Amino acid sequence: MKYSFSYCVQPRWTTLSIQQPFFFVLLLLSSPWVWAQQSNPLPCSDLGRICTAYIQYLLPSSSSVEDVQNLFNVKPDAITAESSSAYTAKAPYKQSLIVKVQCSCSPEKKYFAYTSYDTTANGTTFDSIVNNAYEGFAWSDHYNATQTFPQNTPVPLSILCGCSNVDWNYLLSHVVTQDDTLLLLAQRFNSDVASIQAVNNVKNDLIYTGVVYFIPINSVDGQVGGPSGPSTNNTPPSKGTSFQGPHGGVPMKIIVGSVVGALLIMVVLVVVYVRSKVLANQQKGSLGDKKSLSKVQNNYTNFIFGSFSSCIGDKSNHERTSMDILIRPSSLRKDLMNNVFDVEKPVVFTYEEVYEATDNFKEERLLGQGGYGSVFLGVLRDQEVAIKRMKATSTKEFLAELNILCKVHHTNLVELIGYCTSEDYLFLVYEYAENRALSDHLHDPVAKGFTPLTWNARVQVALDSARGLEYIHDHTKEHYVHRDVKSNNILLDSNFRAKVADFGLAKLVEKTVDGELPATRVVGTFGYLAPEYLRGGQATSKSDVYAFGVVLFELVTGREAISKSKVMTYSAPERRSIIPIMLAALKDSTPSDINPLQNIVDPSFEAMYPVDSLYKMATLAKQCVEEDPLLRPDMKQIVFTLSQILFSSIEWEATLAGTSQVFSGIFQGR
The missing domain is CATH 1.10.510.10 (Transferase(Phosphotransferase) domain 1)
Known part of the structure; x- marks a missing residue:
């Protein structure tokens, strides 16, 4: 006979699986000890120690691998998928991911990796962040479970991790599920029961659902992310014409119809807005004739994208219509640029110029690579320059550099010369530092x-x-x-x-x-x-x-x-x-x-x-x-x-x- 007893601890509810009836009596007699069971950081003594550690995270159907990158503040190549032979998800709308983090011995002599969480709604509680977003891996001594945060607030967090000894290469943080046992965990991660017990200071076979345990491992398999970024379609499709979600299959026709409908609504809204601008200007007598509609459409496109329209996409982009350009996701709105260029406007280069300057971004031209882009040596208008190529999704970082370097000029700050955008990339052009980093x-x-x-x-x-x-x-x-x-x-x-x-x-x-x-x-x-x-x-x-x-x-x-x-x-x-x-x-x-x-x-x-x-x-x-x-x-x-x-x-x-x-x-x- 098997009993389950649930008890509430911080930061999450925990369930202990009991195999025999008399254990239930022992549990009640020892309730103060049981209630003390919760996730705790591993202690450390070497304050200078830094290591690679891993987090085993279940991806909800409503999230993408990119969301996991943001949760744990890691790059795409830090995320791998647990192999199907080692793990079969009971819920098809979840995927088991292994996240690589940098773990260090903190000044409090505890092992942590560090990140922060941006709240998405007013009144978000710390408990919901820990349990819902991070599945119990997050930790902080600064907040209590019921503390709330306003929308768009960054909440600094520590992630429970650990550094292994010489017997094992790494430690993997794992939140115990209801059906886990020490033996099953050892088999799943190619570890052994005695090592798991030693790392977690466990002297028996009892483990607690919802508590983070540290599993010694030697390797991680199954690449998900990579230099080109992770796939954002992480919900595995079932056989047939539907996608599986937490409540069953959703017909493909409904998904396609929803997407098409949303696009049509967007187009209608844009047309209505442009038409309203035309009518408003006609009432003021500023347009003059019926040709003004086309003029306002073009002006509106320039209002949204500013001078970037001279450098959008490949060579054929110059022949595309204003509406084609209007829906391009990589283009930047002019209203975002207004306070960038309040001092000085940099040179706007065309995509063709940047392409030719770097000889099609040959590997021999690569000067360096960072978290937000690669830097290439180029020759633009008879001047050696360093050209930073960023993905179109790095708009925030792109605007941050423009915002500062267009206003700030000093002999000991690198000088921004110009910029360019394309369909897939954003480019910043700097003065070239001959002796590198x-x-x-x-x-x-x-x-x-x-x-x-x-x-x-x-x-x-x-x-x-x-x-x-x-x-x-x-x-x-x-x-x-x-x-x-x-x-x-x-x-x-x-x-x-x-x-x-x-x-x-x-x-x-x-x-x-x-x-x-x-x-x-x-x-x-x-x-x-x-x-x-x-x-x-x-x-x-x-x-x-x-x-x-x-x-x-x-x-x-x-x-x-x-x-x-x-x-x-x-x-x-x-x-x-x-x-x-x-x-x-x-x-x-x-x-x-x-x-x-x-x-x-x-x-x-x-x-x-x-x-x-x-x-x-x-x-x-x-x-x-x-x-x-x-x-x-x-x-x-x-x-x-x-x-x-x-x-x-x-x-x-x-x-x-x-x-x-x-x-x-x-x-x-x-």
């Missing part, structure tokens, strides 16, 4: 064909970058937070002078009585994200300062923000943040004895650096990555300190009397 000259530069930077060159790069960030923080009419400061977004020109680039994630800084308090969706690059930003979604100028501190650590050590360590799993090396490594070295160093620090300094220096300047720069970086943002300096203070360090470094170089290879290295970039 700072990261290319720091992280194994010789293997990449680049020259390592000397000490003085690095200090100059740090000062240039700080000046660019100080400008957007304090000296523009509207203050901005970059939100993605990293060595890969600092470019070097022909004289190895630095320019901050990639403003697709930049946000306005809202000034309040209490200071800067803009709550935002957590975005950026792992390893550079400030703790308060990860925990509470507070993106301020001090968040940029934190990321800049990580860049300073990279300049001193030549290491990546997240680097491979000597700890190995069976398939991949563990990774460590550079921050705890540097903090440990600085803790044991003094101005008169920096041996611990010198042990991790970039070996390419070959001891050619001023010891006092090195210590000051490392100490400045330490101040930038303070846990408490109030203890971090602002960019104005950082610029001042780096100016002093550069001056003393130049004096040190002068003492070499020009006999060293590093003499005047700040201008030659050696």
Whole structure:
């Protein structure tokens, strides 16, 4: 005989399956212990540890894989499908997905991955976010279950995950369902019962429905997403002419009829709107004759798309009608661009120009690739340029860069030259930085064909970058937070002078009585994200300062923000943040004895650096990555300190009397 007993815990209802009647009596006698069963984060001790972890998530029929990307703040290639041999969904309207996340040991000594959730309706409760959207994987110490949020509010969340020991490659977070047993979970994920018990500190075979358990695994199969993006049609069709949903089949004719009807309604609304504009203008006597209808239709199209109509789609697009262009999803409305071009309009390039400038976007022209697009080298109107190609769905990031770079001009910010749009892509055209990204000259530069930077060159790069960030923080009419400061977004020109680039994630800084308090969706690059930003979604100028501190650590050590360590799993090396490594070295160093620090300094220096300047720069970086943002300096203070360090470094170089290879290295970039 089998009994089920349901009990309510935070954050979700949990059911315990009982195989024998006398267990029910024991359950009642031990009810305080049972009621304490709930999802809890795994503890950790190594604050610098970062690993790859996985989440097993059931995709609802009303959601797409792209929705899952947004939920967990991951890229398309981070999502795979659990193989059908390992899992058969009881409900055909759900699919089992495996989501790859970056898991880290938090300052609270718990393992978490970080994301945020944008509420879609007023009065959304925290409990509904955790249980409905995230199926129990989300966690936060900042909210109670009944707390509500207004519409379009980003709610920062932690995702329950874990890092495995050397016996297994990864840990997979799984919410237990009613029919799960330890043996079935072990068989399903090619694990074993003893390992699952050990990881979850379970001493018996009882598991609890609705609770997150961590399953040791060695591999994940079944690709869903990829470079071209995931499929958004994730509801598997049944045999015949209907799609299966939570309430049975829906005839294909109804689906087709609904889509056609919706399109007809859209066309009618557009025609009615255009006709109303014609009549209104006729009443004012501004049209003149019957030909004005065609004129207003064209004007309305230009009103929606502005000058983008000169660069829509392929070469045949110029022959298409206004209505053809009107319904193109990739085009941008002019009203969205009004406050972009209130200072200066960039050059509008045609698609043909961009296409020819990059030689059809040949792979040899590829300069780099990021989360929102690829950058190609091109020659436009006899000028070398960098052309960023973004998918048409990245309108938000595209407009963000236009909004800032059309208004903000500084020698240490990359200059926007122009833009272009097509049916499938959006293009931004920048000045070309001949010496590429700072990261290319720091992280194994010789293997990449680049020259390592000397000490003085690095200090100059740090000062240039700080000046660019100080400008957007304090000296523009509207203050901005970059939100993605990293060595890969600092470019070097022909004289190895630095320019901050990639403003697709930049946000306005809202000034309040209490200071800067803009709550935002957590975005950026792992390893550079400030703790308060990860925990509470507070993106301020001090968040940029934190990321800049990580860049300073990279300049001193030549290491990546997240680097491979000597700890190995069976398939991949563990990774460590550079921050705890540097903090440990600085803790044991003094101005008169920096041996611990010198042990991790970039070996390419070959001891050619001023010891006092090195210590000051490392100490400045330490101040930038303070846990408490109030203890971090602002960019104005950082610029001042780096100016002093550069001056003393130049004096040190002068003492070499020009006999060293590093003499005047700040201008030659050696």
